[in-house]
Amino acid sequence: MLPNLPPLRRPGLDTDYTLYLVTDSSEAILGNKDLVDVVEKAIKGGVGIVQYREKNLETRAMLTMAIKLKQLCHQYNVKFIVNDRVDIAFIAGADGVHLGQDDMGIKDARKILGERAIIGISCTTVEEALEAVENGANYLGIGAVYATSTKTNVSGIIGISGVRNIISKVRQTSKHPRHVPCVAIGGLNTTNVQLLRYKSHAVDGYLEGIAVVSAIIGSEDATVAAKNLKSMFVEAPPWNQLSQYNDCGHTLEKNDIVSRLAQIAKKTVEIKPVSHNMTNIVVANFAANVIIAAGSSPIMSMAPEEAAELASLGGGLVVNLGSAIPGNLSIFMTAVQAYNKLGGPVLLDPVAVGATNMRYNMVSTLLNMGHFDIIKGNTSEIQALASGFQGNQKGVDSVDDAESEQVDKAALVSSLARHEHCIVLMTGKTDYLSDGTTTYSIDNGVENLNSVTGTGCALGSLIVAFVAVHRENKLLATLAAVLFYEIAAELAQEDPVCKGPGHFIPCFLDALRHICGDCKAKNMQWLSRAKFEKI
Numbered sequence: 001m002l003p004n005l006p007p008l009r010r011p012g013l014d015t016d017y018t019l020y021l022v023t024d025s026s027e028a029i030l031g032n033k034d035l036v037d038v039v040e041k042a043i044k045g046g047v048g049i050v051q052y053r054e055k056n057l058e059t060r061a062m063l064t065m066a067i068k069l070k071q072l073c074h075q076y077n078v079k080f081i082v083n084d085r086v087d088i089a090f091i092a093g094a095d096g097v098h099l100g101q102d103d104m105g106i107k108d109a110r111k112i113l114g115e116r117a118i119i120g121i122s123c124t125t126v127e128e129a130l131e132a133v134e135n136g137a138n139y140l141g142i143g144a145v146y147a148t149s150t151k152t153n154v155s156g157i158i159g160i161s162g163v164r165n166i167i168s169k170v171r172q173t174s175k176h177p178r179h180v181p182c183v184a185i186g187g188l189n190t191t192n193v194q195l196l197r198y199k200s201h202a203v204d205g206y207l208e209g210i211a212v213v214s215a216i217i218g219s220e221d222a223t224v225a226a227k228n229l230k231s232m233f234v235e236a237p238p239w240n241q242l243s244q245y246n247d248c249g250h251t252l253e254k255n256d257i258v259s260r261l262a263q264i265a266k267k268t269v270e271i272k273p274v275s276h277n278m279t280n281i282v283v284a285n286f287a288a289n290v291i292i293a294a295g296s297s298p299i300m301s302m303a304p305e306e307a308a309e310l311a312s313l314g315g316g317l318v319v320n321l322g323s324a325i326p327g328n329l330s331i332f333m334t335a336v337q338a339y340n341k342l343g344g345p346v347l348l349d350p351v352a353v354g355a356t357n358m359r360y361n362m363v364s365t366l367l368n369m370g371h372f373d374i375i376k377g378n379t380s381e382i383q384a385l386a387s388g389f390q391g392n393q394k395g396v397d398s399v400d401d402a403e404s405e406q407v408d409k410a411a412l413v414s415s416l417a418r419h420e421h422c423i424v425l426m427t428g429k430t431d432y433l434s435d436g437t438t439t440y441s442i443d444n445g446v447e448n449l450n451s452v453t454g455t456g457c458a459l460g461s462l463i464v465a466f467v468a469v470h471r472e473n474k475l476l477a478t479l480a481a482v483l484f485y486e487i488a489a490e491l492a493q494e495d496p497v498c499k500g501p502g503h504f505i506p507c508f509l510d511a512l513r514h515i516c517g518d519c520k521a522k523n524m525q526w527l528s529r530a531k532f533e534k535i
């Protein structure tokens with residue numbers, strides 16, 4: 001997991017890649033501003049390396065501009081790189097060159113520019129990155145991360161997962177002991193750089209910096225734009241500001257965990273947090289009733305117009321894909337980003353993500369564009385997210401066949417949690433819950449939870465209420481919500497009037513209300529039924 005974000009600039013590295021400015025003098029981006037002036041302002045805002053990227057000028061004019069920019073950069077002790085043109089880099093006395101996959105090869109450029117030159121190369125795939133490291137690249141420009149109108153001929157949009165994959169493969173596979181810094185490029189701005197840094201972090205490597213064109217060159221004030229980008233990239237994101245990984249049961253004894261769970265449940269019903277649901281048409285009514293019975297406050301709203309206001313109420317958000325269509329993506333994203341900005345918890349329920357390509361693509365986009373604190377799914381859903389789409393889920397139910405029984409579920413949830421830097425809950429006969437460091441198995445619940453629709457979805461609605469009140473302890477808050485819910489289900493099934501699925505729903509709502517009342521009365525006897533183990 002990611003207790004603290006790593007330092008950016010490595011000791012001993014004399015180039016600061018944290019904020020890398022790539023220029024563009026087109027009318028559409030620079031407008032009628034003066035390029036040298038904009039670059040100077042950007043340097044004052046914290047840019048540590050500048051690349052002169054010129055697609056429209058004749059060689060002579062380009063050389064003149066390169067010399068001006070080099071002088072400016074060196075005046076501020078900032079590195080100066082030329083895009084594509086090794087000849088201009090050489091004559092202007094630049095610190096190096098940035099090469100694309102179709103430009104002169106690294107080894108040839110090195111012959112011209114010498115051993116001390118900084119030679120960077122663009123990479124979209126792992127193979128390109130490994131080859132570049134082999135050939136002696138000094139840094140990698142990885143992208144495009146997101147769609148961009150600055151470069152029309154990008155060779156691929158790889159998303160955060162593509163960046164993370166390249167970084168971790170380069171670190172794992174590289175035979176070179178020397179460190180090759182990685183910067184990401186493409187569509188980066190203040191709304192996405194925090195997420196990029198947080199989620200591109202792999203166990204074996206991380207991003208040193210961001211390379212940006214339009215967010216600085218096209219801005220009104222390059223100093224302000226650079227400052228904002230740099231601080232966004234460097235600062236811990238709002239959803240991680242409290243140390244969620246401390247005190248989450250990693251080292252606690254079971255009795256201590258149970259008393260924490262009791263405190264969490266009591267405080268949740270006392271505060272009555274908002275559970276904001278962007279959920280499916282089948283479960284909305286049931287989920288709202290569950291939330292009310294459990295002592296929280298539901299709102300079922302798909303309106304992006306009110307998402308920021310709802311986020312400011314301090315509750316949590318559920319994004320449930322049960323009956324979503326691709327047109328809902330931008331609505332979801334508006335809400336997710338509003339909650340991310342304030343650090344309010346967001347739960348993703350990737351319903352039937354293993355069943356169709358449409359669902360898988362929607363979930364991939366969501367994970368690429370926003371932070372989810374919790375991912376909750378059944379075995380098939382979590383398997384699809386952890387191992388890629390295979391299309392073997394039939395409908396929304398989990399395919400719990402002999403093959404899936406062989407899967408090491410604890411390892412699966414833990415690895416997905418580490419990969420996505422979030423909490424993962426896999427529901428089933430035994431539930432598995434992990435933050436990537438600590439994993440719990442939970443054996444509460446009853447068969448009737450599977451015989452009525454919407455019980456899985458409604459659990460998500462309760463979890464965000466609990467986590468909203470305990471943002472500093474998301475793992476234990478999720479565990480508390482699962483136990484509250486599943487123990488209520490056990491009490492419902494034991495109710496003499498409960499004869500089957502039809503009676504189960506009202507009995508379950510009654511039992512939730514009962515436990516909620518117990519929590520208010522500080523009677524936590526129900527927790528003695530908790531059956532969970534740290535794995």
Ligand SMILES: Cc1ncc(COP(=O)(O)OP(=O)(O)O)c(N)n1
Pocket residue numbers: 020022051053083084098099100101103120121122123140141142143151183185211
């Ligand atoms: C830091 C950085 N990364 C990638 C690129 C893209 O370079 P390239 O693929 O050569 O495309 P053009 O910039 O030449 O259009 C870059 N310039 N800088």
Ligand SMILES: Cc1ncsc1CCOP(=O)(O)O
Pocket residue numbers: 022143144145147148149150151154185186187188211212213214215
């Ligand atoms: C040069 C380049 N290479 C990949 S994307 C890109 C353009 C990035 O521009 P912007 O930061 O404006 O999206």
